[in-house]
Amino acid sequence: MVTMVPVLLSLPLLLGPAVPQETQVGPYSLAFLYTGVSRPSKGLPRFQATAFLNDKAFFHYDSEGRKAEPLGPWSQVEGMEDWEKESQLQKAREEIFLVTLKDIMDYHKDSKGSHTFQGMFGCEIQNNRSTGAFWRYAYDGQDFIEFNKEIPAWVPLDPAALNTKKKWEAEKVYVQRAKAYLEEECPEMLQRYLNYSRTHLDQRDPPSVSVTSHVAPGRNTTLKCLAYDFYPQRIGLHWTRAGEVQESEAGGEILPNGSGTYQSWVVVGVPPQDRAPYSCLVEHSGLAQPLTVSWNGRQ
Incomplete structure (x- = not known):
């Protein structure tokens, strides 16, 4: 029976050899x-594929349009990809992916109801060196199988x-x-894509910060x-008491704003008798140095 992996790996790499890069910092990631x-x-396609550079979607394909199309600023970039060939590749992957879903069902x-099969794979580089990679699948939201490249082998999780x-x-x-x-x-x-994408991926938007309090x-x-x-999404956000970092009672998640930037928050409780100074400590690549915002609620 046909399976996904042979098709995914046996088709020729469309992009050709990597092009020498200037010094990088990163990290940069490519994920599908x-x-x-x-x-x-x-209104929901039976199959869809999205490719991401860092956390930015740069092309999309689905079973309705059956065309791989660049997204956002990449729609204005010439020569980054042969989109007709990419469309043919995604059509092949669509067919095999859905066959795999049927095999699991x-x-x-269980042919009743609706079932979902998801796959995600990609890699990361920093300073021109590979620093990580992953390849895993999930069925109906539960871990299914992943590839361990150190063994190497596919590791069943179900x-x-x-x-x-x-x-x-x-x-x-x-x-x-x-x-x-x-x-x-x-x-x-990923190295080749960076020739066309570093400007977009090196965007640095420093966070705006607000401190509020509620007293019961x-x-x-x-x-x-x-x-x-703020962008990129990596951020250090902590409450400190007299300079000592405190464990947050809530928050900590990093969520998209919907405008290409992110938001996050942390919460801490202060007993009525506690008179120590509290501050919010913010660390982000968009800041020249860590930012400290003091809580002045007692004043």
């Missing part, structure tokens, strides 16, 4: 997210994935190709530090 749905609801003997592992490892060359893709081809592809009679004062409109 695939989603297949057995019974999609109205057949294993469970009983049904044992059957998938046997099919994907029937030919030993496919395991070696998966390892080579993560360690060599993906970083080379007889209870702790709740302090909230909100950082917003």
